[in-house]
Amino acid sequence: ELRFDAVEIDRKWQERWERDGIYRVDDNDHRPKWFEMTMYPYPSGDLHIGHWYAMAPSDAHARFRRMQGYNVLHPIGFDAFGLPAENAAISRGIHPYEWTMSNVENMRRQLRSMGTVYDWEREVVCCLPEYYRWNQWFFTKLYERGLAYRAKAPVVWCPSCQTVLANEQVLNGVCERCETTITRRDFEQWFFRITDYADELLDFDTLEEWPDKILTMQRNWIGRSEGVDIGFDISDYGIEEREIRTFTTRIDTIFGVTFLVLAPEHPLVSKLTSDSRRAEVEAYVGQARASSEIDRLSADRDKTGVFIGAYARNRLSNEQVPIYVADYVLTTYGTGAVMGVPAHDQRDYDFARKYRLPVRTVIAPITWDGREPTEAFIGDGFMTNSGAYEGMTNEEGIEAIAKDVEKRGWGHRTVTYRLRDWLISRQRYWGTPIPMVYCDECGVQPVPEADLPVLLPEDAEFRPTGESPLAINESFVNTECPKCGGPGRRETDTMDTFMDSSWYMLRYCTPQFSDGPFEPQATSDWMPVQQYTGGAEHAVMHLLYSRFFIKSLRDMGMLDIDEPFLRLFNQGVILGSDHEKMSKSRGNVVNPDDVVGQVGADAVRCFLMFIGPWDQGGPWSDEGINGVVRWLNRAWNLVEHDPAQLDDSATDTVTVRETQRILHQTIRKCYEDLDKFKFNTTIASLMELVNHLSRVWNDGSIDSATWRESIEKFLLMLAPIAPHVAEEWWERAGHGYSIHQQSFPSWDEELAAEDELTLVVQVNGRLRDRITVPASIEDDDARERALESPKVQSHIDGQDRAERRVRPRPPGQRGGGL
Numbered sequence: 033e034l035r036f037d038a039v040e041i042d043r044k045w046q047e048r049w050e051r052d053g054i055y056r057v058d059d060n061d062h063r064p065k066w067f068e069m070t071m072y073p074y075p076s077g078d079l080h081i082g083h084w085y086a087m088a089p090s091d092a093h094a095r096f097r098r099m100q101g102y103n104v105l106h107p108i109g110f111d112a113f114g115l116p117a118e119n120a121a122i123s124r125g126i127h128p129y130e131w132t133m134s135n136v137e138n139m140r141r142q143l144r145s146m147g148t149v150y151d152w153e154r155e156v157v158c159c160l161p162e163y164y165r166w167n168q169w170f171f172t173k174l175y176e177r178g179l180a181y182r183a184k185a186p187v188v189w190c191p192s193c194q195t196v197l198a199n200e201q202v203l204n205g206v207c208e209r210c211e212t213t214i215t216r217r218d219f220e221q222w223f224f225r226i227t228d229y230a231d232e233l234l235d236f237d238t239l240e241e242w243p244d245k246i247l248t249m250q251r252n253w254i255g256r257s258e259g260v261d262i263g264f265d266i267s268d269y270g271i272e273e274r275e276i277r278t279f280t281t282r283i284d285t286i287f288g289v290t291f292l293v294l295a296p297e298h299p300l301v302s303k304l305t306s307d308s309r310r311a312e313v314e315a316y317v318g319q320a321r322a323s324s325e326i327d328r329l330s331a332d333r334d335k336t337g338v339f340i341g342a343y344a345r346n347r348l349s350n351e352q353v354p355i356y357v358a359d360y361v362l363t364t365y366g367t368g369a370v371m372g373v374p375a376h377d378q379r380d381y382d383f384a385r386k387y388r389l390p391v392r393t394v395i396a397p398i399t400w401d402g403r404e405p406t407e408a409f410i411g412d413g414f415m416t417n418s419g420a421y422e423g424m425t426n427e428e429g430i431e432a433i434a435k436d437v438e439k440r441g442w443g444h445r446t447v448t449y450r451l452r453d454w455l456i457s458r459q460r461y462w463g464t465p466i467p468m469v470y471c472d473e474c475g476v477q478p479v480p481e482a483d484l485p486v487l488l489p490e491d492a493e494f495r496p497t498g499e500s501p502l503a504i505n506e507s508f509v510n511t512e513c514p515k516c517g518g519p520g521r522r523e524t525d526t527m528d529t530f531m532d533s534s535w536y537m538l539r540y541c542t543p544q545f546s547d548g549p550f551e552p553q554a555t556s557d558w559m560p561v562q563q564y565t566g567g568a569e570h571a572v573m574h575l576l577y578s579r580f581f582i583k584s585l586r587d588m589g590m591l592d593i594d595e596p597f598l599r600l601f602n603q604g605v606i607l608g609s610d611h612e613k614m615s616k617s618r619g620n621v622v623n624p625d626d627v628v629g630q631v632g633a634d635a636v637r638c639f640l641m642f643i644g645p646w647d648q649g650g651p652w653s654d655e656g657i658n659g660v661v662r663w664l665n666r667a668w669n670l671v672e673h674d675p676a677q678l679d680d681s682a683t684d685t686v687t688v689r690e691t692q693r694i695l696h697q698t699i700r701k702c703y704e705d706l707d708k709f710k711f712n713t714t715i716a717s718l719m720e721l722v723n724h725l726s727r728v729w730n731d732g733s734i735d736s737a738t739w740r741e742s743i744e745k746f747l748l749m750l751a752p753i754a755p756h757v758a759e760e761w762w763e764r765a766g767h768g769y770s771i772h773q774q775s776f777p778s779w780d781e782e783l784a785a786e787d788e789l790t791l792v793v794q795v796n797g798r799l800r801d802r803i804t805v806p807a808s809i810e811d812d813d814a815r816e817r818a819l820e821s822p823k824v825q826s827h828i829d830g831q832d833r834a835e836r837r838v839r840p841r842p843p844g845q846r847g848g849g850l
């Protein structure tokens with residue numbers, strides 16, 4: 033039970049802050065700028081507790097930066113395009129715009145109820161033309177620069193709904209709507225050439241503080257491999273191609289090649305397949321195209337494949353090896369063909385065992401007994417069965433073979449990336465129309481700047497028709513060619529919504545600017561974002577795309593920075609009280625509105641920050657909420673006390689000194705912990721301070737000046753965490769409005785220093801050492817410290833600790849003996 037009306041306090045101050053505009057951000061403020069962002073939410077309907085967990089602590093951190101004296105920009109917006117709005121339109125007959133904007137409205141209210149510092153005049157809502165017109169503008173700029181291009185790419189296709197499916201709409205290989213097995217189709221689609229930036233994206237040097245885990249994920253996602261592109265001779269077949277090119281990182285194993293494998297989509301499959309193998313090969317290829325890359329790559333999946341009835345010659349060993357088609361080779365990686373070396377690659381080993389292909393060891397482990405291995409040996413060793421390279425280490429072998437292969441023109445050293453170009457096209461309605469026009473005379477033409485935005489038409493067909501919903505809107509599709517004025521047809525795909533989030537940080541800097549996506553001067557003053565916070569699930573897509581975006585704008589001369597986000601912090605996940613993920617089906621979802629309606633926003637904020645380290649998350653608990661409520665009551669108690677009641681003549685100097693020390697230590701601790709997002713330990717130290725102050729009030733051993741100072745600084749430390757009660761109590765304690773325009777208190781190192789004393793350590797009655805310890809040390813710690821002393825240890829050798837006699841220390845004196 034709260035002893036004060038938190039809900040009323042919330043309402044009162046939220047209104048007043050808003051009215052007074054205390055969080056309005058001024059670009060021209062003279063204080064140093066600090067741009068801190070939390071990932072903007074998708075307007076799914078209700079702000080759930082996970083949103084609170086992302087946003088309340090980040091708000092506390094931004095508030096802390098304000099109190100440190102920065103001009104802080106901590107904005108919010110809505111990631112408002114995307115598939116769920118369209119699904120709502122299909123299932124409930126609401127227009128995506130209506131659905132989205134009513135959710136936005138509701139979530140704005142909920143965000144306000146958190147007591148956040150957002151400057152609502154800087155809100156960004158991506159589905160509005162004033163935002164997405166700049167997506168279109170950027171698209172045309174990227175196109176001019178050759179960074180946007182069109183190519184055929186497979187989409188997931190439901191043969192029964194006759195429609196393209198998003199990955200989220202595929203469950204275990206079937207369409208989520210009709211449960212038909214999905215297939216793939218090739219469509220002309222738009223790409224951004226992010227691969228041009230692959231090497232630069234691997235350079236994290238100018239980032240200041242990103243979690244290692246995220247850097248590793250980006251590194252793996254980009255997947256840079258150095259290797260050799262080497263050709264196998266097929267000139268006997270009399271077709272145009274004279275060789276099969278394969279990419280290998282292990283050219284040292286070339287003498288161990290016992291077969292070649294082509295990806296099912298490889299163009300040479302149909303050209304090389306023999307008549308007698310054709311039916312089987314075609315059946316296999318058809319089936320492989322239906323399964324996803326993830327399935328195909330999975331290591332424990334059974335390797336399958338079909339011999340195509342043809343052979344290729346290994347030019348180094350002069351051997352003919354059989355050619356297979358197998359789905360564990362991907363068409364999109366390397367050359368789409370692999371030299372099979374079963375002795376030294378596990379996938380090849382599994383494949384060879386299954387199809388009874390020879391396994392030939394060519395790298396000998398140092399302890400090899402010469403017998404045939406039972407699994408691939410992937411380590412380093414000596415070259416064996418390898419012609420002229422016999423006896424080299426395999427590292428030397430890589431160098432020597434690569435050099436020889438290049439000299440003879442059979443191949444060349446190369447670098448391959450896992451990273452693919454960014455597929456931008458979505459065959460969807462609720463997104464930014466791609467601003468391109470097709471003309472029979474002039475080909476593909478970008479919509480000129482003066483004709484932007486290309487508005488998303490209001491009327492659209494949401495039932496699946498087999499085409500993008502915009503394609504059947506004749507008045508949208510038919511337009512003039514921007515170049516010749518003749519009849520043109522608009523592109524009917526819309527953009528991936530990661531386009532929106534790739535540059536929203538720029539829009540936040542000057543959100544009302546209408547002559548361009550952002551005003552260059554103010555934006556370069558704010559950028560890059562000093563601190564970004566959000567979920568680790570965005571490790572690769574969003575965080576890589578936005579890095580690419582900033583670099584490409586830099587290269588177009590629009591910005592002078594290399595990275596969008598200097599520091600990144602990933603919060604953890606908040607679980608149900610049963611320690612399971614919150615979900616409707618488990619019935620463990622906590623609705624923050626209800627809790628806030630009972631105990632106010634601050635108790636919820638404090639609870640979320642107290643449950644554990646922010647990056648680790650933790651379970652919801654009513655018990656925990658109650659604990660925080662009790663603590664806030666105790667704090668309220670302190671604020672209620674009238675310091676005039678204290679009798680300054682009864683003051684105990686030891687208590688005063690101790691109080692100052694605890695106060696200044698707390699300030700130091702809170703300052704250091706808030707800086708590093710350690711909210712839980714910040715709150716824990718504030719709790720200790722409250723305990724101490726309660727005790728000395730009850731003793732009556734504190735003077736009124738120290739008391740006043742302690743309460744004042746306590747409230748300032750509480751302000752970023754519990755902004756409403758801090759403001760209310762600040763006013764009550766007689767300070768001016770607003771606590772949120774005060775500085776964070778500073779501490780005095782001397783006052784924070786521990787008093788020290790010298791312990792005299794005796795062993796069996798004889799003095800052995802003197803050690804310096806903090807005056808507040810507990811007996812057990814003192815004993816530990818004494819035992820650690822080398823001088824003491826040399827006199828207690830061989831004695832079990834439990835047998836040691838510990839002499840009780842004399843009354844009134846600190847010290848211990850052994």
Ligand code: ANZ
Pocket residue numbers: 256257279280281282285295360361362363364365366367368369370371372373375376377448
């Ligand atoms: C022969 C070999 C022998 C290989 C050996 C490895 C070990 P990373 O490091 O990930 O780049 N590979 C090449 N293209 C492929 C494709 N399209 N689909 C599936 N696998 C492909 O992997 C490079 C290795 O993956 C290449 O080196 C190739 O197998 C395989 F003892 O070549 B290796």
Ligand code: ZN
Pocket residue numbers: 471472473474475513514515516517518
């Ligand atoms: Zn034309």
